[in-house]
Amino acid sequence: MSDLQLVWFRNDLRTLDNTALSAAAQRGPVIGVFLATREQWRRHQHGAAKIEFIHRGVRALSDALDALNIPLLYRDIGDFSQAPQALEEIVREHDVTTLHFNREYPLDERQRDAAVSEHLHQAGITVHDYTDHIAFEPGELLTGQGDYYKVFTPFAKAWHQRVTAEQLALRDTPACQSALTLTRNAIPALPDADRSDRVDAHTWVAGQDAAADKLERFLDARARRYATDRDFPSLAGTSELSAYLATGMISHRQCLQAVMANNGGHLADGDAGLKSWASELIWREFYQHVAVGFPYICQHQPFQSHTAKLKWRHSDPDFNAWCEGKTGFPLVDAAMRQLVATGWMHNRLRMLTAMFLSKHLLLDWRRGEAFFMAHLVDGDFASNNGGWQWAASTGTDAAPYFRIFNPITQSERFDPKAEFIAHWVPELADLPIKSRHQPSASERRATGYPQAIVDHKRARQRALDAFKELD
Numbered sequence: 001m002s003d004l005q006l007v008w009f010r011n012d013l014r015t016l017d018n019t020a021l022s023a024a025a026q027r028g029p030v031i032g033v034f035l036a037t038r039e040q041w042r043r044h045q046h047g048a049a050k051i052e053f054i055h056r057g058v059r060a061l062s063d064a065l066d067a068l069n070i071p072l073l074y075r076d077i078g079d080f081s082q083a084p085q086a087l088e089e090i091v092r093e094h095d096v097t098t099l100h101f102n103r104e105y106p107l108d109e110r111q112r113d114a115a116v117s118e119h120l121h122q123a124g125i126t127v128h129d130y131t132d133h134i135a136f137e138p139g140e141l142l143t144g145q146g147d148y149y150k151v152f153t154p155f156a157k158a159w160h161q162r163v164t165a166e167q168l169a170l171r172d173t174p175a176c177q178s179a180l181t182l183t184r185n186a187i188p189a190l191p192d193a194d195r196s197d198r199v200d201a202h203t204w205v206a207g208q209d210a211a212a213d214k215l216e217r218f219l220d221a222r223a224r225r226y227a228t229d230r231d232f233p234s235l236a237g238t239s240e241l242s243a244y245l246a247t248g249m250i251s252h253r254q255c256l257q258a259v260m261a262n263n264g265g266h267l268a269d270g271d272a273g274l275k276s277w278a279s280e281l282i283w284r285e286f287y288q289h290v291a292v293g294f295p296y297i298c299q300h301q302p303f304q305s306h307t308a309k310l311k312w313r314h315s316d317p318d319f320n321a322w323c324e325g326k327t328g329f330p331l332v333d334a335a336m337r338q339l340v341a342t343g344w345m346h347n348r349l350r351m352l353t354a355m356f357l358s359k360h361l362l363l364d365w366r367r368g369e370a371f372f373m374a375h376l377v378d379g380d381f382a383s384n385n386g387g388w389q390w391a392a393s394t395g396t397d398a399a400p401y402f403r404i405f406n407p408i409t410q411s412e413r414f415d416p417k418a419e420f421i422a423h424w425v426p427e428l429a430d431l432p433i434k435s436r437h438q439p440s441a442s443e444r445r446a447t448g449y450p451q452a453i454v455d456h457k458r459a460r461q462r463a464l465d466a467f468k469e470l471d
Helices: 019-025 038-043 048-066 080-094 107-122 152-162 208-221 223-229 242-247 252-262 272-293 295-299 305-309 316-324 330-342 347-360 365-375 381-392 407-414 419-424 433-437 441-447 456-468
Strands: 004-009 030-036 072-076 096-102 126-130
Touching (some): 004 019, 019 030, 019 096, 019 126, 030 048, 038 048, 048 072, 048 208, 048 242, 080 107, 096 107, 107 126, 107 295, 152 272, 208 223, 208 242, 223 272, 252 272, 272 295, 295 381, 316 330, 316 347, 316 365, 330 347, 330 407, 330 419, 347 365, 347 381, 347 456, 365 381, 419 433
Parallel strands (some): 004 030, 004 096, 030 072
């Protein structure tokens, strides 16, 4: 068969608004492939929650492609190093003329893609790669001095000034093609090690249809209150689209187009809730640019190099208490229990728990970064790393090192009725609201809730002293 096109799906598990798929379908009949690299995912600290969500997403993608008569091949190859050979075998077996894929930006992924492109070029196969996950290819949006942005606000300003309608336009979905003799692969069951019994498959229904449904319900019911409600974990104030964006079951363009359709064509102006949510989507792009402009962050290094000398504590008991939601600070513990139980954590609480680990406990932020990646269904390297380094004051837009959230103040402000605490720390549910935020010693003994593992004022001073030693 002449001019057969191969689309390599990765973090773009959709047929809608998919740049590589759309471009391939314009050139000839298409087949797809997904390479499962579970060994690599584990090295990248992805846990069962995300691996299972990806797996269900691939099944949904296969069904969506099947409706277009596009068969999806499935190969389990272990790690990235095996991708060049696996793809060459597929193109040889099926007489493919061209490979298409959408670019990814963390260092290992870029090195994998470079190796694939070089290998297939030498084998005489044409390779096309595309900007799809973000509006601007890293290097296109630079400061006046020609450098990558280190701070989000000027990046966002430049993004709004330069973004074009074409960059945000939805890509055409392929028409149903003539049936091929090749049929899709059966997708095998996940090994027991990669199955998660903690992620509700009804909450995280995989696939582009589920993502589109969540987007529609968010816009109908919550988007215009997003700017005010998003900080309150007891409210359903967020879009719940992070896992779908991380795996590409929905695109940033679909989201931004939806904002403009509901906001008079605007992204930077208009409704406060819609504008605020659009800004969060641009934050995701900013961190992808950072991963390319400062690749050492992909190698476990702090963005601000001088903070590499910070003297972190080493305390497994403190780290384990944080992981298990047993620090004695109710909102911190509620957040950590939510993460472990559901594979997701409210964004305000991600900041709080990350700052608690890195500042109150003065434990290395990289331990927390890895723990989050191992549990999050929406784990995305660039966003997770960026958020952790922000909280630890080692990263871009770094919170000044003297900004240290008071967990009790945060609790009283963002969970004023202690409803979130009551749900996730049920041993405190029968206490008065004030006591749920800060139980007395006798209330802790009576309920079995632990004493606080640190004193806020002393822990704050310890962190300040550690950072001052860097000056």
